[in-house]
Amino acid sequence: MTDIESLKKLALLDAMHKPIKLSSHEFSISISSSPQTASRKLQTLEQEGYINRTMVSDGQWITISKNGIEILRKEYYEYQDIFTAERDYVDLVGTLFTGLGEGQYYLAQGGYLEQFEEKLGFHPFPGTLNLNLNEQSTILRRKLSEHTGIEIIGFKSEDRTFGGGKCFHSKIRDENCAVIIPDRTHYPPDVLEILAPDKLREKLDAKDGDEIIITVML
Amino acid sequence: MTDIESLKKLALLDAMHKPIKLSSHEFSISISSSPQTASRKLQTLEQEGYINRTMVSDGQWITISKNGIEILRKEYYEYQDIFTAERDYVDLVGTLFTGLGEGQYYLAQGGYLEQFEEKLGFHPFPGTLNLNLNEQSTILRRKLSEHTGIEIIGFKSEDRTFGGGKCFHSKIRDENCAVIIPDRTHYPPDVLEILAPDKLREKLDAKDGDEIIITVML
DNA sequence: ATTACTAAAAGACGAGTAA
DNA sequence: TTTACTCGTCTTTTAGTAA
Secondary structure, eight states, rough: OOOOOHHOOOOOOTTSSSOEEEOOOHHHHTTTHHHHHHHHHHHHHOOOEEEEEEEEETEEEEEEOOHHHHHHHHHHHHHHHHHHHHSSSEEEEEEEEEOOOOOHHHOOHHHHHHHHHHHHHSSOOOSSSSEEEEEEHHHHHHHTTTSEEEEEEEEEEEEEEOEEEEEEEETTTTTTEEEEEEOOOOTTTTTEEEEOOSSSSHTTTTTOOOEEEEEEEE | OOOOOHHHHHHHTTTSSEEEEEEHHHHHHHHOHHHHHEEEEEHHHHHHHEEEEETTTEEEEEEHHHHHHHHHOOOHHHHHHHHHHHHEEEEEEEEEOOSHHHHHHHTHHHHHHHHHHHHHHSOOOOEEEEEEEEEEHHHHHHHTSOOOOOOOOOOOOOOOOOOOOOEEEEEETTTTEEEEEEESSSSOTTEEEOOOOOOOHHHOOOOOEEEEEEEEEE
16 A cells, blocks of 8 residues: 555655655655654655655755656545535536537427426527636536436437436526536546527637636536 | 544544544454554553543443544645645535625625626626535635735725725526635634625525535636 | 454564664 | 565464454
Protein backbone atom coordinates (compact mmCIF):
# COMPACT_ATOMS: atom_id res chain seq x y z
CA MET A 1 0.00 0.00 0.00
CA THR A 2 1.50 3.31 -1.03
CA ASP A 3 1.97 6.01 1.55
CA ILE A 4 -0.40 8.55 0.13
CA GLU A 5 -0.42 10.48 3.38
CA SER A 6 3.23 11.43 2.94
CA LEU A 7 2.67 12.22 -0.71
CA LYS A 8 -0.18 14.52 0.29
CA LYS A 9 2.08 16.32 2.74
CA LEU A 10 4.61 16.91 -0.03
CA ALA A 11 1.84 18.24 -2.25
CA LEU A 12 0.75 20.64 0.48
CA LEU A 13 4.35 21.85 0.57
CA ASP A 14 3.80 22.71 -3.11
CA ALA A 15 6.06 19.96 -4.52
CA MET A 16 3.55 19.45 -7.33
CA HIS A 17 4.47 22.75 -8.99
CA LYS A 18 8.13 23.23 -8.17
CA PRO A 19 11.03 21.34 -6.61
CA ILE A 20 11.13 21.84 -2.86
CA LYS A 21 14.21 21.56 -0.73
CA LEU A 22 13.69 19.25 2.19
CA SER A 23 15.83 17.32 4.63
CA SER A 24 14.72 14.11 6.27
CA HIS A 25 14.66 15.94 9.54
CA GLU A 26 12.36 18.66 8.22
CA PHE A 27 10.08 16.11 6.63
CA SER A 28 10.04 14.06 9.81
CA ILE A 29 8.48 17.03 11.57
CA SER A 30 5.70 17.44 9.05
CA ILE A 31 4.82 13.73 9.22
CA SER A 32 5.34 13.59 13.00
CA SER A 33 7.90 10.85 12.84
CA SER A 34 11.63 10.17 13.12
CA PRO A 35 14.21 11.29 10.54
CA GLN A 36 14.90 7.62 9.80
CA THR A 37 11.29 6.94 8.99
CA ALA A 38 11.06 10.14 6.99
CA SER A 39 14.12 9.17 5.00
CA ARG A 40 12.79 5.68 4.37
CA LYS A 41 9.40 6.97 3.27
CA LEU A 42 10.97 9.30 0.75
CA GLN A 43 13.08 6.41 -0.54
CA THR A 44 10.00 4.26 -0.93
CA LEU A 45 8.00 6.96 -2.68
CA GLU A 46 10.88 7.37 -5.11
CA GLN A 47 11.13 3.64 -5.76
CA GLU A 48 7.41 3.53 -6.43
CA GLY A 49 7.82 6.33 -8.95
CA TYR A 50 5.67 8.89 -7.19
CA ILE A 51 8.41 11.44 -6.56
CA ASN A 52 11.71 12.49 -8.09
CA ARG A 53 14.68 13.34 -5.89
CA THR A 54 18.01 15.11 -6.31
CA MET A 55 20.33 14.71 -3.37
CA VAL A 56 22.45 17.62 -2.24
CA SER A 57 24.84 17.87 0.67
CA ASP A 58 22.37 19.47 3.02
CA GLY A 59 19.13 17.76 2.00
CA GLN A 60 17.28 16.89 -1.17
CA TRP A 61 15.21 18.52 -3.88
CA ILE A 62 11.85 16.84 -4.33
CA THR A 63 9.15 17.04 -6.98
CA ILE A 64 6.01 14.95 -7.28
CA SER A 65 6.00 12.91 -10.49
CA LYS A 66 3.19 12.59 -13.00
CA ASN A 67 2.19 9.29 -11.42
CA GLY A 68 2.24 10.90 -8.02
CA ILE A 69 -0.08 13.68 -9.16
CA GLU A 70 -2.34 11.11 -10.75
CA ILE A 71 -2.73 9.08 -7.58
CA LEU A 72 -3.39 12.23 -5.56
CA ARG A 73 -5.99 13.38 -8.04
CA LYS A 74 -7.69 10.01 -7.82
CA GLU A 75 -7.84 10.42 -4.08
CA TYR A 76 -9.24 13.94 -4.53
CA TYR A 77 -11.97 12.66 -6.81
CA GLU A 78 -12.98 10.08 -4.24
CA TYR A 79 -13.48 12.82 -1.70
CA GLN A 80 -15.37 14.84 -4.28
CA ASP A 81 -17.62 11.85 -4.78
CA ILE A 82 -18.24 11.69 -1.06
CA PHE A 83 -19.01 15.35 -0.58
CA THR A 84 -20.83 16.19 -3.78
CA ALA A 85 -23.12 13.20 -3.33
CA GLU A 86 -24.95 15.03 -0.59
CA ARG A 87 -25.98 17.87 -2.87
CA ASP A 88 -29.07 17.87 -5.02
CA TYR A 89 -27.36 19.56 -7.91
CA VAL A 90 -24.00 19.47 -9.61
CA ASP A 91 -22.19 22.13 -11.65
CA LEU A 92 -20.55 20.87 -14.82
CA VAL A 93 -18.05 22.96 -16.76
CA GLY A 94 -17.30 22.51 -20.45
CA THR A 95 -16.61 24.31 -23.69
CA LEU A 96 -19.16 24.73 -26.42
CA PHE A 97 -18.69 22.88 -29.70
CA THR A 98 -20.72 22.22 -32.83
CA GLY A 99 -21.87 18.61 -33.17
CA LEU A 100 -22.65 16.69 -36.32
CA GLY A 101 -26.28 17.72 -36.27
CA GLU A 102 -27.68 14.31 -35.34
CA GLY A 103 -29.27 15.90 -32.31
CA GLN A 104 -31.58 17.62 -34.71
CA TYR A 105 -32.46 14.33 -36.39
CA TYR A 106 -33.33 12.60 -33.16
CA LEU A 107 -35.25 15.57 -31.83
CA ALA A 108 -37.43 15.50 -34.90
CA GLN A 109 -38.71 12.04 -33.98
CA GLY A 110 -42.24 12.26 -32.64
CA GLY A 111 -41.55 9.47 -30.14
CA TYR A 112 -38.98 11.65 -28.41
CA LEU A 113 -40.72 14.99 -28.87
CA GLU A 114 -43.86 13.85 -27.08
CA GLN A 115 -41.91 12.62 -24.10
CA PHE A 116 -39.81 15.77 -23.85
CA GLU A 117 -42.88 18.00 -23.90
CA GLU A 118 -44.68 15.91 -21.33
CA LYS A 119 -41.81 15.12 -19.00
CA LEU A 120 -39.65 18.24 -19.27
CA GLY A 121 -42.46 20.74 -19.59
CA PHE A 122 -41.17 22.45 -22.71
CA HIS A 123 -41.06 22.01 -26.46
CA PRO A 124 -37.37 21.63 -27.30
CA PHE A 125 -35.67 23.81 -29.85
CA PRO A 126 -34.74 21.49 -32.77
CA GLY A 127 -31.05 21.07 -32.05
CA THR A 128 -28.86 20.24 -29.10
CA LEU A 129 -26.14 22.29 -27.45
CA ASN A 130 -22.97 20.24 -27.08
CA LEU A 131 -20.42 20.74 -24.34
CA ASN A 132 -16.97 19.27 -24.14
CA LEU A 133 -16.63 18.69 -20.42
CA ASN A 134 -13.40 19.23 -18.56
CA GLU A 135 -11.73 16.31 -16.80
CA GLN A 136 -13.29 16.95 -13.45
CA SER A 137 -16.77 17.42 -14.83
CA THR A 138 -16.46 14.22 -16.84
CA ILE A 139 -16.04 12.35 -13.57
CA LEU A 140 -19.06 14.12 -12.10
CA ARG A 141 -21.07 13.42 -15.21
CA ARG A 142 -20.52 9.70 -14.68
CA LYS A 143 -22.21 10.09 -11.33
CA LEU A 144 -25.35 11.22 -13.13
CA SER A 145 -25.97 7.66 -14.28
CA GLU A 146 -26.40 6.65 -10.65
CA HIS A 147 -29.36 8.98 -10.37
CA THR A 148 -32.73 8.08 -11.76
CA GLY A 149 -33.48 11.39 -13.45
CA ILE A 150 -36.37 11.66 -15.89
CA GLU A 151 -36.73 8.51 -17.90
CA ILE A 152 -37.02 8.71 -21.67
CA ILE A 153 -38.32 5.46 -23.12
CA GLY A 154 -37.07 4.00 -26.38
CA PHE A 155 -39.44 3.21 -29.26
CA LYS A 156 -39.67 1.75 -32.75
CA SER A 157 -40.44 3.49 -36.01
CA GLU A 158 -41.12 1.69 -39.29
CA ASP A 159 -37.43 1.71 -40.15
CA ARG A 160 -35.47 1.36 -36.94
CA THR A 161 -35.47 1.42 -33.17
CA PHE A 162 -34.68 4.49 -31.09
CA GLY A 163 -32.94 3.94 -27.77
CA GLY A 164 -33.94 5.22 -24.35
CA GLY A 165 -32.12 7.45 -21.93
CA LYS A 166 -32.73 9.94 -19.20
CA CYS A 167 -32.88 13.68 -18.69
CA PHE A 168 -32.11 16.07 -15.86
CA HIS A 169 -33.60 19.54 -15.47
CA SER A 170 -30.76 22.04 -15.67
CA LYS A 171 -29.95 25.71 -15.81
CA ILE A 172 -27.39 27.75 -17.69
CA ARG A 173 -27.24 31.33 -16.45
CA ASP A 174 -30.90 31.22 -15.42
CA GLU A 175 -31.99 29.69 -18.74
CA ASN A 176 -33.98 26.53 -18.25
CA CYS A 177 -32.71 23.52 -20.11
CA ALA A 178 -32.14 19.80 -19.69
CA VAL A 179 -29.22 17.48 -20.19
CA ILE A 180 -29.92 14.26 -21.97
CA ILE A 181 -27.99 11.10 -21.19
CA PRO A 182 -28.72 8.41 -23.81
CA ASP A 183 -28.40 4.81 -22.62
CA ARG A 184 -26.14 4.23 -25.58
CA THR A 185 -24.37 6.97 -27.45
CA HIS A 186 -21.80 7.47 -30.15
CA TYR A 187 -20.30 10.35 -28.19
CA PRO A 188 -17.39 9.92 -25.75
CA PRO A 189 -18.17 10.37 -22.05
CA ASP A 190 -16.79 13.92 -21.94
CA VAL A 191 -19.56 15.19 -24.20
CA LEU A 192 -22.76 16.57 -22.74
CA GLU A 193 -25.90 17.12 -24.83
CA ILE A 194 -28.32 19.83 -23.80
CA LEU A 195 -31.92 20.54 -24.77
CA ALA A 196 -33.69 23.84 -24.28
CA PRO A 197 -36.96 25.53 -25.24
CA ASP A 198 -35.05 28.25 -27.09
CA LYS A 199 -31.96 28.52 -29.22
CA LEU A 200 -29.49 28.70 -26.36
CA ARG A 201 -26.58 29.86 -28.51
CA GLU A 202 -28.46 33.07 -29.20
CA LYS A 203 -29.94 33.49 -25.75
CA LEU A 204 -26.52 33.06 -24.15
CA ASP A 205 -24.68 34.86 -26.93
CA ALA A 206 -22.25 31.93 -26.93
CA LYS A 207 -19.96 30.63 -29.61
CA ASP A 208 -17.74 27.58 -30.05
CA GLY A 209 -15.00 27.43 -27.46
CA ASP A 210 -16.87 29.48 -24.86
CA GLU A 211 -16.81 28.05 -21.38
CA ILE A 212 -20.25 27.16 -20.10
CA ILE A 213 -21.26 26.25 -16.56
CA ILE A 214 -24.41 24.18 -16.34
CA THR A 215 -26.21 23.41 -13.09
CA VAL A 216 -27.75 19.96 -13.29
CA MET A 217 -30.56 19.12 -10.85
CA LEU A 218 -30.38 15.55 -9.60
CA MET B 1 -3.12 7.94 13.88
CA THR B 2 -6.68 7.32 12.86
CA ASP B 3 -7.42 5.04 9.96
CA ILE B 4 -8.92 7.58 7.64
CA GLU B 5 -8.52 5.26 4.67
CA SER B 6 -11.08 2.85 6.13
CA LEU B 7 -13.37 5.69 7.04
CA LYS B 8 -13.19 6.94 3.47
CA LYS B 9 -14.14 3.50 2.18
CA LEU B 10 -17.20 3.50 4.41
CA ALA B 11 -18.10 6.98 3.15
CA LEU B 12 -17.83 5.74 -0.44
CA LEU B 13 -20.25 2.98 0.52
CA ASP B 14 -22.62 5.85 1.43
CA ALA B 15 -22.46 5.32 5.21
CA MET B 16 -22.50 9.10 5.63
CA HIS B 17 -26.14 9.37 4.60
CA LYS B 18 -27.67 6.10 5.76
CA PRO B 19 -26.79 3.02 7.81
CA ILE B 20 -25.14 0.38 5.65
CA LYS B 21 -25.14 -3.31 6.37
CA LEU B 22 -21.68 -4.78 6.28
CA SER B 23 -19.93 -7.89 7.53
CA SER B 24 -16.27 -7.99 8.44
CA HIS B 25 -15.72 -10.27 5.49
CA GLU B 26 -17.33 -7.85 3.04
CA PHE B 27 -15.37 -4.94 4.48
CA SER B 28 -12.15 -6.94 4.36
CA ILE B 29 -12.60 -7.17 0.60
CA SER B 30 -13.02 -3.44 0.15
CA ILE B 31 -9.93 -2.68 2.22
CA SER B 32 -7.98 -5.62 0.73
CA SER B 33 -7.27 -7.23 4.05
CA SER B 34 -8.30 -10.10 6.28
CA PRO B 35 -11.67 -10.33 8.04
CA GLN B 36 -9.85 -10.11 11.38
CA THR B 37 -8.20 -6.85 10.44
CA ALA B 38 -11.45 -5.53 9.03
CA SER B 39 -13.25 -6.39 12.25
CA ARG B 40 -10.56 -4.77 14.36
CA LYS B 41 -10.52 -1.61 12.28
CA LEU B 42 -14.27 -1.20 12.66
CA GLN B 43 -13.89 -1.70 16.42
CA THR B 44 -11.18 0.95 16.54
CA LEU B 45 -13.14 3.45 14.47
CA GLU B 46 -16.06 2.96 16.82
CA GLN B 47 -13.90 3.45 19.91
CA GLU B 48 -12.50 6.63 18.41
CA GLY B 49 -16.05 7.88 17.88
CA TYR B 50 -15.91 8.08 14.09
CA ILE B 51 -18.61 5.50 13.39
CA ASN B 52 -21.67 4.06 15.10
CA ARG B 53 -22.38 0.33 14.92
CA THR B 54 -25.33 -1.93 15.59
CA MET B 55 -24.49 -5.60 15.57
CA VAL B 56 -26.89 -8.11 14.04
CA SER B 57 -26.54 -11.84 13.64
CA ASP B 58 -25.25 -11.70 10.08
CA GLY B 59 -23.14 -8.53 10.18
CA GLN B 60 -23.46 -4.99 11.44
CA TRP B 61 -25.17 -1.73 10.56
CA ILE B 62 -22.74 1.15 10.28
CA THR B 63 -23.10 4.91 10.06
CA ILE B 64 -20.39 7.54 10.07
CA SER B 65 -20.69 9.88 13.04
CA LYS B 66 -20.56 13.67 13.01
CA ASN B 67 -16.90 13.52 14.06
CA GLY B 68 -16.21 11.07 11.28
CA ILE B 69 -17.75 13.36 8.69
CA GLU B 70 -15.76 16.25 10.10
CA ILE B 71 -12.42 14.48 9.79
CA LEU B 72 -13.25 13.39 6.24
CA ARG B 73 -14.22 16.92 5.29
CA LYS B 74 -10.93 18.20 6.65
CA GLU B 75 -9.14 15.71 4.45
CA TYR B 76 -11.25 16.80 1.48
CA TYR B 77 -10.32 20.43 2.03
CA GLU B 78 -6.65 19.53 2.03
CA TYR B 79 -7.05 17.96 -1.39
CA GLN B 80 -9.02 20.98 -2.53
CA ASP B 81 -6.11 23.13 -1.43
CA ILE B 82 -3.76 20.99 -3.46
CA PHE B 83 -5.77 20.98 -6.63
CA THR B 84 -7.26 24.45 -6.63
CA ALA B 85 -3.87 26.01 -5.92
CA GLU B 86 -2.76 25.21 -9.43
CA ARG B 87 -5.41 27.34 -11.07
CA ASP B 88 -5.17 31.05 -11.63
CA TYR B 89 -8.83 31.61 -11.02
CA VAL B 90 -11.47 30.32 -8.69
CA ASP B 91 -15.24 30.11 -9.11
CA LEU B 92 -17.26 31.21 -6.12
CA VAL B 93 -20.97 30.49 -5.80
CA GLY B 94 -23.37 32.49 -3.68
CA THR B 95 -26.82 34.01 -3.51
CA LEU B 96 -27.53 37.66 -4.01
CA PHE B 97 -28.71 39.77 -1.09
CA THR B 98 -29.25 43.43 -0.36
CA GLY B 99 -26.71 44.92 2.04
CA LEU B 100 -27.15 47.86 4.38
CA GLY B 101 -25.97 50.32 1.81
CA GLU B 102 -22.64 51.11 3.45
CA GLY B 103 -20.93 49.99 0.25
CA GLN B 104 -22.35 53.11 -1.31
CA TYR B 105 -20.97 55.26 1.51
CA TYR B 106 -17.47 53.90 1.21
CA LEU B 107 -17.50 54.04 -2.58
CA ALA B 108 -18.32 57.74 -2.39
CA GLN B 109 -15.01 58.43 -0.64
CA GLY B 110 -12.57 60.02 -3.03
CA GLY B 111 -9.66 58.16 -1.47
CA TYR B 112 -11.15 54.86 -2.61
CA LEU B 113 -12.60 56.05 -5.89
CA GLU B 114 -9.27 57.25 -7.22
CA GLN B 115 -7.61 53.96 -6.44
CA PHE B 116 -10.38 51.90 -8.01
CA GLU B 117 -10.26 53.91 -11.21
CA GLU B 118 -6.51 53.70 -11.42
CA LYS B 119 -5.96 50.15 -10.30
CA LEU B 120 -9.09 48.40 -11.60
CA GLY B 121 -9.44 50.35 -14.81
CA PHE B 122 -13.06 51.33 -14.34
CA HIS B 123 -15.17 53.84 -12.50
CA PRO B 124 -17.29 51.78 -10.09
CA PHE B 125 -21.05 52.05 -10.01
CA PRO B 126 -21.90 53.63 -6.63
CA GLY B 127 -23.01 50.50 -4.77
CA THR B 128 -21.75 46.99 -4.18
CA LEU B 129 -23.29 43.68 -5.12
CA ASN B 130 -23.36 41.38 -2.11
CA LEU B 131 -23.20 37.60 -2.30
CA ASN B 132 -23.88 35.16 0.45
CA LEU B 133 -21.36 32.43 -0.35
CA ASN B 134 -22.10 28.76 0.08
CA GLU B 135 -20.05 26.68 2.49
CA GLN B 136 -17.53 25.46 -0.04
CA SER B 137 -17.01 28.89 -1.58
CA THR B 138 -16.50 30.41 1.85
CA ILE B 139 -13.52 28.11 2.29
CA LEU B 140 -12.20 29.07 -1.13
CA ARG B 141 -12.73 32.73 -0.37
CA ARG B 142 -10.42 32.39 2.62
CA LYS B 143 -7.73 31.29 0.21
CA LEU B 144 -7.99 34.68 -1.50
CA SER B 145 -6.25 36.29 1.44
CA GLU B 146 -3.16 34.26 0.63
CA HIS B 147 -2.95 35.96 -2.75
CA THR B 148 -1.63 39.44 -3.14
CA GLY B 149 -4.32 40.74 -5.47
CA ILE B 150 -4.58 44.46 -6.16
CA GLU B 151 -3.77 46.47 -3.08
CA ILE B 152 -6.10 49.22 -1.93
CA ILE B 153 -4.43 51.52 0.56
CA GLY B 154 -6.21 52.99 3.56
CA PHE B 155 -6.33 56.76 4.13
CA LYS B 156 -7.54 59.45 6.51
CA SER B 157 -10.23 62.06 6.00
CA GLU B 158 -10.87 64.97 8.34
CA ASP B 159 -13.26 62.90 10.45
CA ARG B 160 -11.98 59.35 10.44
CA THR B 161 -9.65 56.76 8.97
CA PHE B 162 -10.60 54.41 6.15
CA GLY B 163 -9.04 50.93 6.15
CA GLY B 164 -7.19 49.20 3.34
CA GLY B 165 -7.91 45.99 1.54
CA LYS B 166 -7.41 44.28 -1.77
CA CYS B 167 -9.28 43.60 -4.98
CA PHE B 168 -9.34 40.85 -7.58
CA HIS B 169 -10.46 41.25 -11.16
CA SER B 170 -13.51 39.05 -11.68
CA LYS B 171 -16.24 38.15 -14.11
CA ILE B 172 -19.89 37.31 -13.74
CA ARG B 173 -21.39 35.96 -16.98
CA ASP B 174 -18.90 37.90 -19.06
CA GLU B 175 -19.47 41.13 -17.14
CA ASN B 176 -16.27 42.61 -15.77
CA CYS B 177 -16.23 43.30 -12.09
CA ALA B 178 -13.98 43.02 -9.05
CA VAL B 179 -14.32 41.53 -5.61
CA ILE B 180 -13.13 43.64 -2.74
CA ILE B 181 -11.67 42.07 0.39
CA PRO B 182 -11.33 44.69 3.15
CA ASP B 183 -8.58 44.05 5.68
CA ARG B 184 -11.18 44.51 8.37
CA THR B 185 -14.87 44.16 7.76
CA HIS B 186 -18.12 44.09 9.67
CA TYR B 187 -19.39 41.34 7.39
CA PRO B 188 -19.01 37.62 8.20
CA PRO B 189 -16.59 35.61 6.04
CA ASP B 190 -19.34 34.14 3.88
CA VAL B 191 -20.17 37.54 2.41
CA LEU B 192 -18.52 38.69 -0.80
CA GLU B 193 -18.63 42.31 -1.95
CA ILE B 194 -18.45 43.06 -5.63
CA LEU B 195 -17.70 46.24 -7.57
CA ALA B 196 -18.56 46.81 -11.22
CA PRO B 197 -18.58 49.64 -13.74
CA ASP B 198 -22.32 49.21 -14.25
CA LYS B 199 -25.33 48.39 -12.14
CA LEU B 200 -24.87 44.63 -12.19
CA ARG B 201 -28.33 43.86 -10.87
CA GLU B 202 -29.79 45.32 -14.02
CA LYS B 203 -27.18 43.99 -16.39
CA LEU B 204 -27.60 40.49 -15.01
CA ASP B 205 -31.32 40.86 -14.44
CA ALA B 206 -30.72 39.43 -10.99
CA LYS B 207 -32.73 39.73 -7.83
CA ASP B 208 -32.23 38.81 -4.17
CA GLY B 209 -31.90 35.06 -3.71
CA ASP B 210 -30.58 34.43 -7.23
CA GLU B 211 -27.56 32.18 -7.41
CA ILE B 212 -24.53 33.88 -8.89
CA ILE B 213 -21.28 32.29 -10.03
CA ILE B 214 -18.34 34.66 -10.02
CA THR B 215 -14.97 33.86 -11.54
CA VAL B 216 -12.23 35.51 -9.50
CA MET B 217 -8.82 35.97 -11.13
CA LEU B 218 -5.98 35.40 -8.70
C1' DA C 1 -22.71 -17.82 8.71
C1' DT C 2 -21.24 -13.86 12.32
C1' DT C 3 -17.72 -11.04 16.00
C1' DA C 4 -13.66 -10.96 18.54
C1' DC C 5 -10.39 -13.19 21.23
C1' DT C 6 -5.16 -15.13 21.62
C1' DA C 7 -0.79 -16.02 19.83
C1' DA C 8 2.48 -16.44 16.24
C1' DA C 9 4.32 -14.12 11.93
C1' DA C 10 5.19 -9.99 9.44
C1' DG C 11 6.15 -5.35 9.15
C1' DA C 12 7.21 -0.63 10.69
C1' DC C 13 9.83 2.14 13.68
C1' DG C 14 13.79 4.49 15.60
C1' DA C 15 18.48 4.28 18.02
C1' DG C 16 23.04 3.72 16.70
C1' DT C 17 26.48 3.95 13.09
C1' DA C 18 28.95 4.69 8.78
C1' DA C 19 29.91 7.39 4.86
C1' DT D 1 25.14 18.72 9.08
C1' DT D 2 23.33 15.20 5.54
C1' DT D 3 21.38 10.02 3.72
C1' DA D 4 20.76 5.42 4.56
C1' DC D 5 22.42 1.38 6.41
C1' DT D 6 21.77 -2.54 10.48
C1' DC D 7 19.44 -4.34 14.22
C1' DG D 8 16.70 -4.68 18.37
C1' DT D 9 11.97 -3.27 19.75
C1' DC D 10 7.44 -2.34 19.19
C1' DT D 11 3.18 -2.50 16.41
C1' DT D 12 0.16 -4.51 13.14
C1' DT D 13 -1.57 -8.38 10.78
C1' DT D 14 -3.39 -12.89 10.23
C1' DA D 15 -4.21 -17.80 11.47
C1' DG D 16 -6.63 -20.44 14.71
C1' DT D 17 -10.27 -20.76 18.06
C1' DA D 18 -14.31 -19.74 20.89
C1' DA D 19 -18.79 -17.97 21.45
